[in-house]
Amino acid sequence: MIKEKSQNENNELRDPIYWCNKDGYYRGKKCPVCNSKGCFVLGGEKTYRLGKIVSGALRHFPKEFNIDVDDQGWTDLNDLFIALRKKYRWLKMRHLVGLIKSDEKERYELKGTKVRARYGHSIVVNLDDYPENDQSILYYGTSEEEAGIILSVGLKPIKQRYVHLSKTYEKALEAASIHTDRPIILKIDAEHAQLHGIKIISATKDIALANKISQEYVSKI
Known part of the structure; x- marks a missing residue:
């Protein structure tokens, strides 16, 4: 039987993003590393909405955002930011970087000025640069x-x-x-x-x- 996500499950996906001067971006009320309260970056609802569209752009429909994704799934971070700004005028680069770096499910990978989704693609990508699985x-x-x-x-x-x-x-x-x-x-x-x-x-x-x-x-x- 297919079941709908509960309200509690949806709320868990909508934690705000904060910045800790010591440990960087995180989600939730306190830094999971040092347990301190950081500086507010982006609210939970906007984080959720931004995450959905970033995931879609990198995994499923980059052409709809006019961004180029290479064979290994990489695209230019600034190109992605410019494309997203057309939909969300409130967006700042710190919001996008904070979303990428604070994602607890490790959906994204940021390397220099390039970003990609780590998994979940429906577009054709080759992720063979990842390490080989070491679990039996x-x-x-x-x-x-x-x-x-x-x-x-x-x-x-x-x-x-x-x-x-x-x-x-x-x-x-x-x-x-x-x-x-x-x-x-x-x-x-x-x-x-x-x-x-x-x-x-x-x-x-x-x-x-x-x-x-x-x-x-x-x-x-």
Whole structure:
């Protein structure tokens, strides 16, 4: 059963951005590193709205914003800022940089004057510059209906460029619970999949990516 996000879940996505002189940008009431109250940067509602459009521009429809994304997903930070300013006249560069650097799910990567989404692309990108996955077991959360199909044919991306795998059982459960009330967690034998030529890369501390996972490396927990 598909379920709607609760109001509490939506509120969690709308924490304001602050600046800590010691530890940089963060979200929430206090700096998670030094526990001090920083300087206000951007309110929770604007952070949420800006995050949705940045995610869309970098992952799905850069052409609609007239920004150029290279083969590895990189675009010029200033070009992105100029494009977003056409929609949000209140936007300052500190808002955009704060959004990128404070994102707790590590959605974005900023390197010099270039920025990209780390995962979630529907456009064609090649993220092979990421390090190889070093975990022997990975996880994939899904619905009861889809689990049987995956066990028969394996995992292939449908709407996204890569299959997204979780590095912990808990993260897989969290991801699946957004879409179903009866999450099923599948175990991926990443070690043997990689030994047999399946490339799996590490995108963030929580997410690994693969072009596909054959069914022989998938089992039900």
